[in-house]
Amino acid sequence: MNVLDFVRIHAPLLVDRLDSTRPRSLLLAVGGTLFSVWAIRDFLRWRRVDGGLPHNPVTWVFSHAVNLIFNRSGVTARFVRKLETDKDETRLLGALPPREGPLPTLQPWGLPQRHIPQLYSSKMLDVITQHITAAASKHNLLLATSVREGHQGLALYSQRANSLVAKPDLESDRLHVHPGDGSVHVSLHPRDAAEVCDKGWGIPFPLAGIWVLDPGLVFVYAPRNDEELQIVLRIIDAGVDFMLTKMK
Known part of the structure; x- marks a missing residue:
């Protein structure tokens, strides 16, 4: 068989094969482009969130993995049930009233753990900061920027x-x-952590109980009014009392 005969026989088969793979290749190319655009935009949004781990591609992927694994209602509910049956039966907080209204929307990353605040006021943050500063003075506790939040x-x-x-x-x-x-x-x-979560004032930190993180580490939502501010201050006071049992 000469070269011309080979080409005449096999060329149509090659063209058919290319035609059959072209839609798949095009789909992969379009999908890859769309994913790349989403990933870049999402990474840049994530980088604008203050605090947490160093902001780089590796920790961005890790943040999404934490969100997918831990920030699901079933996982959170099981963790709260575990807190309720913990062998440490100490309760310093007492019963809390249910938090009214819809829960805040969490940011779409597991770390840093943040939410989109509802009716957030910087004046309330000032009150919280003053309350923490007073607790530091009262109990002679170290007050500084947060190591866990990159000193922010x-x-x-x-x-x-x-x-x-x-x-x-x-x-x-x-x-x-x-x-x-x-x-x-x-x-x-x-x-106490279970009480906070059950009554809608916060949620567990996704990695609570791992490494040096306390099992009762919770994320408390920003208060929306003066009544909620008083509840948040109560939770902080219970946290200070817990802290005094862990002194170094």
């Missing part, structure tokens, strides 16, 4: 302010505020 936002540590080793550390950062949305991260006794 005020934090209260389970360390003495006059300690010879007064450098803030990751484990002791048990209460801090987020200036961007007015929310608070605070560690509580497990059953």
Whole structure:
């Protein structure tokens, strides 16, 4: 068989094969382009959120993985049930009234854990900050920027302010505020944490109970009015009392 005969026989088959793969290749190309555009936009949005882990592509992927695995209603409900039956039966918070109205919308990333605040007022954040500062003075606790939030936002540590080793550390950062949305991260006794979540005042931190993070670490929503502000201050006080049991 000469070359012309080979081409005459096999060329139509090659053309048919290319035609059959062209839609698939085009679909993959379009899908890849759309995903790339979404990923770049989402990454840039995520980078604008203050605090949390260093902002790079690896931690961006990790943040989405945390959100997919842990920030689901079934997972959260099981975790809250676990808190309610924890062997530590201490309760410092007491019963809370249910939070009224719809829950805030969480940002679409697991880390940093943030929400879209409802009726957020910087004046309320000032009151929360003053309350935390007063607690630091009353109990001689270390007050500094938050290690867990990349030194953004005020934090209260389970360390003495006059300690010879007064450098803030990751484990002791048990209460801090987020200036961007007015929310608070605070560690509580497990059953107090369950009360906060059951009554709609917050949700568990997705990685609570892992490594140096307390099982009762919760994300408390920003208050919308003075009545809710008083509830948030009660939760903070319970967090301070818990912190005093973890002093270094």
